[in-house]
Amino acid sequence: MLSFLGVRPIAFAAGLAFALMALIGGFSTIGAMVSEPEKPTAEHEFHLAPREADFSFNGVTGTFDERQMQRGFQVFKEVCSACHSLKLVAFRDLQGIGYSEAEVKAIASQWAIETPAPNPETGELATRKNLPSDRFPAPFANEIAARAANNNAVPPDLSLMAKARHHGPEYIYSLLTGYRNQVGFKNKDGQELLREFPEAKTPAGLHFNPYFPTLNLAMTPPLTSNGQVQYTDGTAPTVDNMARDVAAFLTWTAEPKLQVRHQAGWAAAIFLLIFCGLAWGAYQNVWRGVKH
Amino acid sequence: MSFPWAKHYEPKHPLMKWVDDRLPLPRFVYNAVGAGYPVPRNLNYFWNFGVLAGASLMIQIVTGIVLAMHYSTDANTAFLSVEGIMRDVNAGWFLRYAHANGASMFLAVVYIHIGRGLYYGSYKPPREMVWLLGVVIFLLIMATAFMGYVLPWGQMSFWGAQVITGFFSALPLVGESIRVWLLGGYAPDAAALNRFFSLHYLMPFVIAGVIILHIWALHIPGSNNPTGVEVKDEQDTVPFHPYYTAKDGFGLGVFLLIFAGFIFFQPNLLGHPDNYIPANPLSTPAHIVPEWYFLPFYAILKSFTIDFIMPAKLWGVLAMFGSILLLFFLPWLDTSPVRSANYRPVYRWFLVALLVDVLVLGYVGGAEPRAGVILLGQLASAYYFLHFLVILPIVSAMERPRPLPNSITEAVLHKEGGTSPAQTAMHGGALAPAE
Numbered sequence: 144m145l146s147f148l149g150v151r152p153i154a155f156a157a158g159l160a161f162a163l164m165a166l167i168g169g170f171s172t173i174g175a176m177v178s179e180p181e182k183p184t185a186e187h188e189f190h191l192a193p194r195e196a197d198f199s200f201n202g203v204t205g206t207f208d209e210r211q212m213q214r215g216f217q218v219f220k221e222v223c224s225a226c227h228s229l230k231l232v233a234f235r236d237l238q239g240i241g242y243s244e245a246e247v248k249a250i251a252s253q254w255a256i257e258t259p260a261p262n263p264e265t266g267e268l269a270t271r272k273n274l275p276s277d278r279f280p281a282p283f284a285n286e287i288a289a290r291a292a293n294n295n296a297v298p299p300d301l302s303l304m305a306k307a308r309h310h311g312p313e314y315i316y317s318l319l320t321g322y323r324n325q326v327g328f329k330n331k332d333g334q335e336l337l338r339e340f341p342e343a344k345t346p347a348g349l350h351f352n353p354y355f356p357t358l359n360l361a362m363t364p365p366l367t368s369n370g371q372v373q374y375t376d377g378t379a380p381t382v383d384n385m386a387r388d389v390a391a392f393l394t395w396t397a398e399p400k401l402q403v404r405h406q407a408g409w410a411a412a413i414f415l416l417i418f419c420g421l422a423w424g425a426y427q428n429v430w431r432g433v434k435h
Numbered sequence: 436m437s438f439p440w441a442k443h444y445e446p447k448h449p450l451m452k453w454v455d456d457r458l459p460l461p462r463f464v465y466n467a468v469g470a471g472y473p474v475p476r477n478l479n480y481f482w483n484f485g486v487l488a489g490a491s492l493m494i495q496i497v498t499g500i501v502l503a504m505h506y507s508t509d510a511n512t513a514f515l516s517v518e519g520i521m522r523d524v525n526a527g528w529f530l531r532y533a534h535a536n537g538a539s540m541f542l543a544v545v546y547i548h549i550g551r552g553l554y555y556g557s558y559k560p561p562r563e564m565v566w567l568l569g570v571v572i573f574l575l576i577m578a579t580a581f582m583g584y585v586l587p588w589g590q591m592s593f594w595g596a597q598v599i600t601g602f603f604s605a606l607p608l609v610g611e612s613i614r615v616w617l618l619g620g621y622a623p624d625a626a627a628l629n630r631f632f633s634l635h636y637l638m639p640f641v642i643a644g645v646i647i648l649h650i651w652a653l654h655i656p657g658s659n660n661p662t663g664v665e666v667k668d669e670q671d672t673v674p675f676h677p678y679y680t681a682k683d684g685f686g687l688g689v690f691l692l693i694f695a696g697f698i699f700f701q702p703n704l705l706g707h708p709d710n711y712i713p714a715n716p717l718s719t720p721a722h723i724v725p726e727w728y729f730l731p732f733y734a735i736l737k738s739f740t741i742d743f744i745m746p747a748k749l750w751g752v753l754a755m756f757g758s759i760l761l762l763f764f765l766p767w768l769d770t771s772p773v774r775s776a777n778y779r780p781v782y783r784w785f786l787v788a789l790l791v792d793v794l795v796l797g798y799v800g801g802a803e804p805r806a807g808v809i810l811l812g813q814l815a816s817a818y819y820f821l822h823f824l825v826i827l828p829i830v831s832a833m834e835r836p837r838p839l840p841n842s843i844t845e846a847v848l849h850k851e852g853g854t855s856p857a858q859t860a861m862h863g864g865a866l867a868p869a870e
């Protein structure tokens with residue numbers, strides 16, 4: 144019908160040209176595969192997927208473990224906050240993990256880094272003690288300062304880190320416990336990294352960590368010895384526990400509404416199941432005796 | 436329009452009569468989705484998806500309008516405002532996850548809806564216009580979803596916008612100027628974000644308008660059905676309300692249940708973690724991928740690697756748009772008089788092959804571009820075009836269809852078995868308007 148407009152032949156010609164070009168491209172790809180097979184890379188052969196970690200917030204009934212959150216916060220405060228900001232979180236948000244208003248006030252005013260603010264009398268640039276309504280202040284004044292202190296790398300903001308990586312909580316936990324000696328490091332096939340890829344040797348100023356996509360990162364291992372942070376709730380402050388706790392804490396900073404979301408989800412599911420049941424009943428009732 | 440035995444609107448309440456006499460809107464609704472629209476009695480659940488697409492659009496509009504009240508259209512604050520919605524706005528996390536996953540649900544429903552049309556031949560005469568308007572809606576939805584994804588201004592938002600608007604620079608001579616004009620700058624920035632938001636707010640209402648035309652065009656011949664045999668008389672149909680409102684109501688419940696599963700328990704499963712990193716023009720993500728619903732088309736785009744007459748990139752862009760525009764020609768490419776693939780023993784298997792092909796393209800679109808993957812994409816892209824332009828016309832001409840039932844009612848009774856024609860007549864009678 145449209146063919147008399149000449150539209151159909153054009154469609155055929157264009158479509159067949161596309162098919163042909165894709166096929167020719169395919170032949171050249173085969174040619175390239177034969178003439179220069181892809182070489183394996185160190186990242187491809189030696190990168191490790193995050194380790195499994197059984198967090199309390201996993202699964203459809205998951206909740207935050209308040210004591211673990213507080214331990215994780217302590218690790219963040221005493222270790223990570225020296226380099227990393229937490230821009231999206233305010234001190235008063237800590238009430239969400241069980242701190243009282245007075246405790247939050249104390250945490251804010253005693254925080255090592257103050258909030259930049261003009262001097263109320265002179266207007267000169269200065270800092271003041273943090274208020275509960277302030278966001279966690281950044282440890283470096285700007286990107287240049289951050290780079291200067293960290294071998295030209297910027298420590299990223301951690302607020303959303305647990306959602307900004309695949310399997311975020313497990314990834315953070317694995318990264319923090321994943322620093323290895325590069326010499327003698329083997330993958331699960333028993334290949335030795337430096338023997339297979341001598342050029343992959345970690346450059347000066349970087350640190351080898353097979354959980355990091357490029358295998359080397361600028362962060363010095365932050366958690367190095369058991370007892371680095373003094374836990375007060377009786378949990379053993381092993382590197383493994385500290386890493387796990389701070390990963391859990393960062394999941395809360397990234398998704399503070401997780402627990403509410405799970406609870407609302409159950410209410411919604413029950414409501415919708417009842418709705419489906421009633422709708423099914425209505426459907427059966429209306430169609431009774433009508434073959435379809 | 437529609438069938439002579441369609442029920443007529445009789446306002447019961449004096450107020451409705453008053454309104455109907457002055458503005459026949461109640462009549463319009465009654466004839467469109469009420470008891471005044473006779474529908475084949477044998478529709479299966481695939482016919483639920485049009486209503487679900489409509490529901491998805493409503494959900495997007497409602498959640499979107501509330502999000503827009505809290506969203507900041509400024510490249511410096513857009514990302515933060517979305518996080519503000521997630522943290523500080525009452526139930527803001529729900530609105531945002533509903534809107535983000537709503538887009539995925541919408542596209543999933545629309546794909547099934549289109550697949551239904553392909554399988555049951557709903558694009559064939561006399562429903563070509565319904566199909567054409569459907570393809571227009573599909574294009575508009577894709578544009579809307581793309582611009583929406585840019586709004587949170589994360590890394591994938593920014594780099595997605597960079598890649599997609601980069602298509603235009605493939606055009607010879609004027610390409611780069613067009614790109615700069617569309618973006619309002621050399622790279623996506625404040626100007627681009629503002630216009631994307633403006634258009635993202637507008638498009639859903641344009642979509643709503645085209646949906647009205649789509650349904651208008653549908654109501655002239657009436658709905659197709661799984662046999663593809665046209666309605667012959669009254670016993671082939673039931674009134675839309677209450678029969679299909681009840682059935683679609685159940686389908687809607689199941690849809691909402693799945694939707695809720697995503698919102699409350701896996702809200703980020705379909706998203707990309709990189710979009711939780713603020714947009715950074717200086718740092719290119721290792722692997723730029725669009726949302727899942729664009730992956731097959733993205734794979735076609737990437738499959739053109741040879742410069743021949745035109746640069747490879749232009750081939751890719753044209754082929755990608757061509758792969759969708761091709762759907763406009765479908766009613767004239769498929770010359771078989773039989774609609775439903777249930778009665779097309781050969782074509783049916785080629786449709787299954789096409790489905791596999793599109794899934795392969797989807798995989799390729801999201802995978803790391805290693806040589807083997809690229810090759811797979813090239814073969815799958817070629818097959819996609821060959822399906823519509825070579826296989827379909829040949830199969831249409833050669834295939835011997837299975838015998839069709841004489842009527843919908845006959846097919847229904849045959850399937851159910853055992854019912855005597857007398858009983859059918861009775862049901863037919865029972866369904867007749869009671870006036």
Ligand code: HEM
Pocket residue numbers: 492495496497498499500501502503506517531534535538541576579580581582583584585586587635636638639642706
């Ligand atoms: C055809 C219907 C629509 C589709 C397919 C759609 C799709 C999308 C998508 C994919 C996003 C990004 C989600 C994310 O990752 O955050 C988005 C964001 C957004 N949309 Fe829509 N949308 C639609 C309708 C609307 C309407 C009607 C409005 C407002 C009137 C709206 C307002 C917004 C706003 C403010 C955002 C940014 C906030 C956010 O990122 O969550 N949308 N949309």
